[in-house]
Amino acid sequence: MSAVANWLVTLAITLLGLMVVTFALAELSPADPALHLAGDKATEATYQAARKTLGLDDPLPERFVAYVGHVLTGNLGTSWSTNQPVATDIVRVFPATLELATVAIIAGALIGVALGVIAALRPRGLIDGIVRIISLIGYSVPIFWLGLLFLLLFYAKLHWTAGPGRLSDIYAYTVTPVTGFYLIDTALWGEEGSFLDTLSHLVLPASVLAIHSLASISRLTRASLLGELGKEYAVAARAKGVGEVRLMLTHLLPNVAGTVLTVIALAYATLLEGAVLTETVFGWPGLGRYMTTAIFASDMPAVLGGTLVIGVCFVIVNAITDILARIVDPRLS
Amino acid sequence: MTNLPLSVPVAPNRLSLSKFARRSPSAAIGAALVVLILLVALFAPWIAPYDPIAQDIANRLMPPSAAHWFGTDSFGRDLLSRLIYGTRPTLMLLAIVILLTTPVGIAIGIVAGFYGGMVERILMRITDIAMAFPKLVLALAFVAVLGAGLVNGALALALTAWPAYARQTRSETVSLRKSDYLAAAEMMGITGPRLLFGHVLPLVLPGAIVRMALDLGGIILIAAGLGFLGLGVRPPTPEWGAMVADGTQVIFDQWWVAATPGAAILLTSFAFNLLSDGLRDLMDPRNG
Numbered sequence: 001m002s003a004v005a006n007w008l009v010t011l012a013i014t015l016l017g018l019m020v021v022t023f024a025l026a027e028l029s030p031a032d033p034a035l036h037l038a039g040d041k042a043t044e045a046t047y048q049a050a051r052k053t054l055g056l057d058d059p060l061p062e063r064f065v066a067y068v069g070h071v072l073t074g075n076l077g078t079s080w081s082t083n084q085p086v087a088t089d090i091v092r093v094f095p096a097t098l099e100l101a102t103v104a105i106i107a108g109a110l111i112g113v114a115l116g117v118i119a120a121l122r123p124r125g126l127i128d129g130i131v132r133i134i135s136l137i138g139y140s141v142p143i144f145w146l147g148l149l150f151l152l153l154f155y156a157k158l159h160w161t162a163g164p165g166r167l168s169d170i171y172a173y174t175v176t177p178v179t180g181f182y183l184i185d186t187a188l189w190g191e192e193g194s195f196l197d198t199l200s201h202l203v204l205p206a207s208v209l210a211i212h213s214l215a216s217i218s219r220l221t222r223a224s225l226l227g228e229l230g231k232e233y234a235v236a237a238r239a240k241g242v243g244e245v246r247l248m249l250t251h252l253l254p255n256v257a258g259t260v261l262t263v264i265a266l267a268y269a270t271l272l273e274g275a276v277l278t279e280t281v282f283g284w285p286g287l288g289r290y291m292t293t294a295i296f297a298s299d300m301p302a303v304l305g306g307t308l309v310i311g312v313c314f315v316i317v318n319a320i321t322d323i324l325a326r327i328v329d330p331r332l333s
Numbered sequence: 334m335t336n337l338p339l340s341v342p343v344a345p346n347r348l349s350l351s352k353f354a355r356r357s358p359s360a361a362i363g364a365a366l367v368v369l370i371l372l373v374a375l376f377a378p379w380i381a382p383y384d385p386i387a388q389d390i391a392n393r394l395m396p397p398s399a400a401h402w403f404g405t406d407s408f409g410r411d412l413l414s415r416l417i418y419g420t421r422p423t424l425m426l427l428a429i430v431i432l433l434t435t436p437v438g439i440a441i442g443i444v445a446g447f448y449g450g451m452v453e454r455i456l457m458r459i460t461d462i463a464m465a466f467p468k469l470v471l472a473l474a475f476v477a478v479l480g481a482g483l484v485n486g487a488l489a490l491a492l493t494a495w496p497a498y499a500r501q502t503r504s505e506t507v508s509l510r511k512s513d514y515l516a517a518a519e520m521m522g523i524t525g526p527r528l529l530f531g532h533v534l535p536l537v538l539p540g541a542i543v544r545m546a547l548d549l550g551g552i553i554l555i556a557a558g559l560g561f562l563g564l565g566v567r568p569p570t571p572e573w574g575a576m577v578a579d580g581t582q583v584i585f586d587q588w589w590v591a592a593t594p595g596a597a598i599l600l601t602s603f604a605f606n607l608l609s610d611g612l613r614d615l616m617d618p619r620n621g
Contacts, residue, residue: 010461017462021471029478136610140602142554144561145577145595148584156585273467277558281581291470292562295477307474314467 011319016068018311022304023067027060031300036080071308077301081294086305090287094309095180096166097279097286101271103183104206108213108271109264115214116221116260117248123226131218138215143274147208147281154204162200164283171197205282212274213267220263224256258329265321269314276310360611366604374420383411385418386569394587403593406579408569412590415571416597422483422565422572423601426556427549429487430494438495439541442502443529447510457503464496469555476564483566486559490552501544505537543616546609550602557598573598 038050051057055066070076076086119131155163162168166182171194178185183202186195225248228234237251253260279288287306294302354361373380383401389409397404403412445456468490475489476482509515518532559565560574568575573594580591 013458014462014465017459018466021466022474025474025478030480031478132610136603136606137599140550140554140599140606142557142561142574142577142595142598142602144558144574145591145598148577148581148591148595152584152588269467273469276470276473277561280562291473295473295562295564300478303474303477307470310470311467314470315465318465 007319007323011315014315014319015312018308018315019068019071020064022308022311023064025307026067026300026304029300031298033300076305076308079294079299079302079305081297081299081302086301089290089302090305090309093285093287093290095177096182096284097272097275097288099181099183100202100205100278100284100286101209101268101275102181103202104209104271105213105264105268107206108210108267109217111210112214112217112264113221113253113260115218116225117253119218119222120225120229120248121244128222131222135215135219138211138213141211143208143212144277144281146211147205147278150204150208151281161203162197164281166198166201166285167194168197168201205278205284208278209271209274213264213271216267217260217263221256221260224259225252228252228255255329258325258331261328262321262325265317265324269317272313272317273310357611357615359607360615363604363606363608363611366600367608370420370601370604371424373417374424377417377421381411381414381417383414385410385414385571387411394583394590396587397589404587404589406576406590407583410569412576412593415576416573416593419571419573419576419594419597420601422570423553423556423598426483426487426490427552429484430490430552431545431549433487433491434495435498435541435545438498439502439534439537441495441499443506443533443537445499446503446506447529447533449507449510453503456499460496460499460503463493464500466493468493468551469558472555472559473562473564476559481559481564481567486556486565489559490555494548494552497544497548498541501540502537505540506533509533509536540616543609543612546605546612550606550609553598553602553605 033054034047034050034056037054038047042050055063058066074087076090078084079086079089082089115131115134119128122128151163154160171191178188182198183195186198229252234247234252237247242251275284275286276288276291278284279286280292283289287310291303291306291310293299294306387410389405391409392401392405393407393409395401395405395409401411401413403416406412406415441456441460445453445460471493472486472489475492476485479485479488515528515532518528523532556565557574557577560572561578563575563578565575566572576594577591577598580587580589580594584591
């Protein structure tokens with residue numbers, strides 16, 4: 001029980017720390033929210049009234065408490081460019097990001113674990129070397145650039161996939177959002193045309209993100225499998241005549257599942273974040289593009305709101321992983 | 334060399350250069366690439382065939398040729414020269430990030446690991462919190478709020494980069510605390526800062542350096558991402574991320590404008606990752 005309490009306290013403190021950072025950024029910002037509310041042609045009295053409404057003249061600790069209160073009740077302020085509550089905007093765009101990152105992590109995890117197992121079969125062999133190079137390149141490649149090259153090759157030159165965006169214009173109004181995940185929504189209504197169109201738009205950005213994530217997943221799967229290989233139970237299984245592939249899949253892999261799960265979840269959290277650049281390149285209407293658009297419009301509440309939401313997701317995914325890894329592998333606790 | 338009866342191995346074996354290359358070819362190749370990139374940055378004015386910011390509108394968007402090996406961009410500037418000068422802001426940013434983060438991270442790690450107790454708990458709590466922050470998005474918000482530029486970009490990255498060193502240094506310091514080596518130093522009356530920074534620091538430094546090499550590849554990518562979003566150094570200073578962004582408009586017709594700077598980012602990040610990968614192998618043979 002105390003372990004759970006400890007976990008909750010750590011999570012709460014980390015989230016509070018995140019709010020300290022976003023609050024500090026808002027404080028340090030040269031932009032004046034009151035001027036934005038009142039408009040730059042407002043009289044001095046209107047301006048002062050706006051400052052009072054926003055509580056800008058209150059002491060710093062009071063303002064921070066008010067800020068935390070707002071965030072906890074789901075109030076992230078009003079966007080300066082869309083004039084909508086930032087929270088409403090984010091709820092609208094977030095499913096697109098979640099769908100992209102989820103498809104990418106499923107692909108990245110499957111391929112990454114498979115590559116890790118193949119590489120561990122013959123350490124220092126040819127395939128191991130190739131997997132190592134692939135994962136090193138996956139670590140090192142700038143994803144916005146890889147996205148551009150994919151668009152150039154698979155969309156512009158080969159015409160294999162659809163281009164930027166999430167859906168072609170002709171299907172734009174055929175999707176009735178239920179979950180906000182277009183793959184599920186279109187499948188739900190049996191809209192084959194728009195389902196395939198969604199898939200065709202999704203495949204390039206998802207591949208770019210998947211390549212990024214399979215690097216760390218394959219590397220860690222390999223390393224932890226090799227770590228198990230020398231242990232007595234592995235030697236015993238080998239002596240008994242268990243084949244190498246079976247040894248890896250049924251004997252070693254379950255024992256490293258906790259570690260592998262942790263790295264997959266970490267990669268997932270990073271993908272939610274990495275979507276910022278990918279979405280910009282692919283014109284993907286998710287949280288990442290919402291944020292970059294807000295940056296160009298100097299829309300401070302939207303930028304900081306988006307940062308906070310991504311940060312909270314990141315922190316929570318990390319914390320849940322911690323728990324999951326312990327359930328899968330009780331030795332960790 | 335006589336073996337001293339120490340309870341803790343205090344330093345990795347010293348390696349000669351050729352032994353180093355034989356034991357880890359990837360570390361050697363990575364190191365060679367990093368040195369090459371450093372030299373290019375240092376001697377950029379002598380290597381670059383053209384002025385990187387001189388515009389030549391008549392020769393804009395030229396394909397690669399004998400005169401312009403990588404072609405020209407939409408202002409007619411020589412891409413090769415801009416790539417060569419582009420090493421400078423990238424390495425400068427890395428240098429600032431390293432200067433800002435390693436002293437802070439290592440100091441926190443040593444103090445926490447050596448004194449333990451309440452000090453350790455508080456310092457490590459803060460470290461864990463900062464470690465759980467999303468790097469790219471916080472850097473983005475930081476630069477968006479405080480203004481674009483090299484120094485702000487470095488500050489933004491430093492904000493989330495220091496905890497890794499603190500954690501690593503703390504765990505190494507904890508294991509050193511029980512060593513005969515430190516007991517001997519303390520018996521000679523060495524205490525306080527002199528003990529921490531004269532005796533503990535040299536032993537935890539190699540680990541921190543490996544850890545740093547591990548991070549640099551990622552930091553290069555985030556910095557390039559900031560440049561790509563227009564939040565890096567101001568134009569017309571050549572910066573690789575911003576150059577990719579410039580090339581985005583003409584990607585379908587003049588692909589080389591975006592492709593070449595991206596390749597430079599990949600190569601630089603790859604060099605650091607290869608180096609750190611090899612260094613890790615040398616330190617921990619299990620990863621082999």
